[in-house]
Amino acid sequence: MTILHTLGMPRIGANRELKWALEDYWKGSGNADALLGVARELRARHWALQADAGCRYVAVGDFSLYDHVLDMSTRLGVVPARFAATNDAVELDTVFRMARGRAPSGRPAFACEMTKWFDTNYHYIVPELVPDQRFALSRADLFEHVEEAKSLGYRPKAVLTGPLTWLWLAKARAGLDKLGLLDALVQAYGAMLARLYALQVEWVQLDEPILALDLPAAWRVAFERAYHGLQRTHPRILVASYFGGLGDNLVTAARLPIAGLHVDGVSAPDELAQVADWLPRHKVLSAGCVDGRNVWRSDLGAVLNRLEPLQARLGDRLWLAPSCSLLHVPLDLATESELDPELRSWLAFGRQKIEELSLLGRALERGRETVAEALAGNHSALATRRASARVVRPEVRARLAAIDPGDARRPSPYPQRARVQQTWLQLPAYPTTTIGSFPQTAAIRNARRDFRSGRLSREGYETRMRAEIADAVAAQERLGLDVLVHGEPERNDMVEYFGEQLSGYAITRGGWVQSYGSRCVKPPIIYGDVARPSPMTVAWSRFAQSLTKRPVKGMLTGPITMLKWSFVRDDQPRFVTARQIALALRDEIADLEAAGIGIIQVDEPAFREALPLRAGDRDRYLEEAVTAFRLATAVASDRTQIHTHMCYSEFNDIITAIAALDADVITIETARSDMELLGAFAEFEYPNGIGPGVYDIHSPNVPEVDAMVGLMQKAAARIPAQRLWVNPDCGLKTRAWPEVEAALAGMVEAAHRLRSSG
Ligand code: GLN
Numbered sequence: 074m075t076i077l078h079t080l081g082m083p084r085i086g087a088n089r090e091l092k093w094a095l096e097d098y099w100k101g102s103g104n105a106d107a108l109l110g111v112a113r114e115l116r117a118r119h120w121a122l123q124a125d126a127g128c129r130y131v132a133v134g135d136f137s138l139y140d141h142v143l144d145m146s147t148r149l150g151v152v153p154a155r156f157a158a159t160n161d162a163v164e165l166d167t168v169f170r171m172a173r174g175r176a177p178s179g180r181p182a183f184a185c186e187m188t189k190w191f192d193t194n195y196h197y198i199v200p201e202l203v204p205d206q207r208f209a210l211s212r213a214d215l216f217e218h219v220e221e222a223k224s225l226g227y228r229p230k231a232v233l234t235g236p237l238t239w240l241w242l243a244k245a246r247a248g249l250d251k252l253g254l255l256d257a258l259v260q261a262y263g264a265m266l267a268r269l270y271a272l273q274v275e276w277v278q279l280d281e282p283i284l285a286l287d288l289p290a291a292w293r294v295a296f297e298r299a300y301h302g303l304q305r306t307h308p309r310i311l312v313a314s315y316f317g318g319l320g321d322n323l324v325t326a327a328r329l330p331i332a333g334l335h336v337d338g339v340s341a342p343d344e345l346a347q348v349a350d351w352l353p354r355h356k357v358l359s360a361g362c363v364d365g366r367n368v369w370r371s372d373l374g375a376v377l378n379r380l381e382p383l384q385a386r387l388g389d390r391l392w393l394a395p396s397c398s399l400l401h402v403p404l405d406l407a408t409e410s411e412l413d414p415e416l417r418s419w420l421a422f423g424r425q426k427i428e429e430l431s432l433l434g435r436a437l438e439r440g441r442e443t444v445a446e447a448l449a450g451n452h453s454a455l456a457t458r459r460a461s462a463r464v465v466r467p468e469v470r471a472r473l474a475a476i477d478p479g480d481a482r483r484p485s486p487y488p489q490r491a492r493v494q495q496t497w498l499q500l501p502a503y504p505t506t507t508i509g510s511f512p513q514t515a516a517i518r519n520a521r522r523d524f525r526s527g528r529l530s531r532e533g534y535e536t537r538m539r540a541e542i543a544d545a546v547a548a549q550e551r552l553g554l555d556v557l558v559h560g561e562p563e564r565n566d567m568v569e570y571f572g573e574q575l576s577g578y579a580i581t582r583g584g585w586v587q588s589y590g591s592r593c594v595k596p597p598i599i600y601g602d603v604a605r606p607s608p609m610t611v612a613w614s615r616f617a618q619s620l621t622k623r624p625v626k627g628m629l630t631g632p633i634t635m636l637k638w639s640f641v642r643d644d645q646p647r648f649v650t651a652r653q654i655a656l657a658l659r660d661e662i663a664d665l666e667a668a669g670i671g672i673i674q675v676d677e678p679a680f681r682e683a684l685p686l687r688a689g690d691r692d693r694y695l696e697e698a699v700t701a702f703r704l705a706t707a708v709a710s711d712r713t714q715i716h717t718h719m720c721y722s723e724f725n726d727i728i729t730a731i732a733a734l735d736a737d738v739i740t741i742e743t744a745r746s747d748m749e750l751l752g753a754f755a756e757f758e759y760p761n762g763i764g765p766g767v768y769d770i771h772s773p774n775v776p777e778v779d780a781m782v783g784l785m786q787k788a789a790a791r792i793p794a795q796r797l798w799v800n801p802d803c804g805l806k807t808r809a810w811p812e813v814e815a816a817l818a819g820m821v822e823a824a825h826r827l828r829s830s831g
């Protein structure tokens with residue numbers, strides 16, 4: 074019997090029920106029972122989906138009210154002192170205070186850090202370790218969920234973040250040897266596993282995605298030590314690796330004293346057979362055979378070609394699962410009634426992926442002929458996809474094939490361009506600007522909603538947006554900023570806005586994926602060759618420029634971010650798609666230039682995030698990413714100033730690539746790191762203009778002028794002052810106008826002080 078299971082389900086709900094329940098609770102308008110009721114209902118629904126599709130076990134413990142890593146930390150009693158609770162048990166509000174800094178009860182404290190989960194857009198709450206860190210079972214939620222599943226008649230497989238991955242992701246003060254905590258940690262895991270066993274849990278899945286990373290030797294050894302330590306506990310352990318191949322960790326993983334190993338057969342299909350070779354006879358191999366990170370229907374015939382020989386070797390020891398948790402895809406395609414039917418027939422969301430699993434299971438069990446009809450349906454959908462005129466655009470292919478290396482080079486090198494630009498721009502020292510967006514007010518969102526629903530005409534909507542732009546321009550002139558922006562009121566989202574206008578992109582109505590806590594994103598789907606039927610931003614930028622004599626910066630989202638924050642095609646290399654997007658942006662830049670826009674910013678906040686997990690894959694990625702950016706921007710004449718923006722603080726390993734982008738100005742996030750990250754730029758002697766953010770836009774606090782002056786002085790100690798800009802860390806769309814005006818007034822004053830003292 075081929076056992077089917079999932080590593081985890083999306084948890085937000087088909088209609089984002091969890092989001093609304095959480096936000097009600099946080100606002101204080103709901104009570105905990107209402108929230109917990111919604112959560113219980115979602116778990117029950119997701120278990121039913123798994124069981125109905127024939128999964129032998131249902132995943133328990135994958136559900137979380139905020140984040141599964143935070144759940145693990147709090148279960149282990151790893152709660153920083155500033156959240157100190159009255160007793161040892163961790164209460165719900167303590168969990169929320171760790172995540173958000175505040176909750177309906179308990180004293181506010183600064184929230185734990187949050188960062189991206191491997192190379193996904195999901196954020197986890199970073200565990201904080203102290204030198205004498207102790208671990209003790211401190212939350213019973215997992216055990217309650219196990220009881221809940223059992224009472225509904227399911228067989229629970231408990232899902233936990235594995236000890237090594239949890240420890241790897243935890244942050245500790247420099248000098249603290251995290252592995253020194255391993256034995257104590259393993260003991261706490263052991264206690265948890267023993268409790269699960271007492272509840273008759275047969276299998277525990279320990280997620281160890283760090284097995285897909287380049288691991289130091291000490292960590293590989295630690296894997297052996299930890300799992301030897303857990304061997305004595307009774308439930309059978311399935312270690313799950315995903316987000317990449319095991320590579321040089323394969324032998325370590327296969328030899329662990331555990332009962333089963335899950336591997337990602339989608340990102341590393343060839344490894345399945347290798348793992349089967351290495352795996353001792355008694356162990357289960359869970360083959361991740363359906364893509365848990367993307368939205369395409371699987372090629373079931375091809376998957377079966379790989380699985381059948383494995384099944385012949387392993388028999389009942391072969392389990393099937395999606396490659397990773399389904400957390401990273403939307404729940405159900407059924408709600409997408411407005412998607413083009415042909416495109417829809419190529420897609421599979423979470424629920425459809427479980428159905429694929431079920432089909433694969435039946436084909437292995439009873440032979441392909443017993444599911445011949447379904448396989449034929451799958452085959453013909455994929456065949457139409459390959460041949461569809463929606464996918465292949467010969468003119469885009471031809472243009473890509475004709476790219477010349479010269480297309481990716483600005484006419485002159487930076488020093489020359491800088492002189493030409495300064496001649497017409499006449500900017501003062503320490504020029505001031507912002508990152509693009511101004512507050513997305515309720516009025517703006519309502520106008521967009523009314524336009525979508527047909528209550529507001531296109532003309533009415535555009536009039537409203539123009540009024541917003543006029544207000545933003547007037548405010549910036551009043552504040553005395555040097556380089557203005559139009560404020561992006563017309564953009565719901567920096568990727569979706571462009572996705573809506575590019576061919577080859579589709580937008581879903583309800584394809585939500587959890588980003589962090591109650592926050593979800595709705596990535597567009599890139600299904601075909603990308604082309605730009607008409608200008609996307611020119612009218613708005615031209616309008617803004619018509620209102621002022623100061624330069625207005627055009628605002629585009631760069632090719633890597635357009636790629637990374639979308640679901641991408643799996644039928645051609647990513648860099649081909651990136652170049653197609655780049656060419657579409659190239660045309661937009663040419664049109665902006667022709668419309669009199671002399672400064673154009675191409676945002677690449679996802680540039681670093683898209684860096685491959687394995688060091689060996691990085692050079693290739695960086696080269697392609699740089700090429701895409703340059704293809705988009707090199708069309709600009711010397712006179713046009715190209716800006717880029719990246720909002721994060723880790724540049725050391727990508728500084729060469731950042732310089733190779735050859736943007737005239739880069740604005741980055743630095744306020745929270747006290748300008749420390751400028752070190753990478755200083756050491757590299759970064760040659761072009763740079764705007765290190767002088768205040769953190771993530772907080773409503775209005776920054777002190779002195780603090781901003783101080784930060785810029787630190788910057789000027791590292792970067793020649795004539796190449797420095799003064800700007801916030803990121804866009805202002807999540808802020809409110811009063812604080813924005815106050816903060817920017819202070820920022821402009823800071824620039825004046827710097828000018829007069831410099
Ligand atoms: N131009 C965008 C904005 O200001 C950039 C957003 C981002 O970097 N994430 O909102």
Ligand code: ZN
Binds near residue numbers: 718
């Ligand atoms: Zn940003």
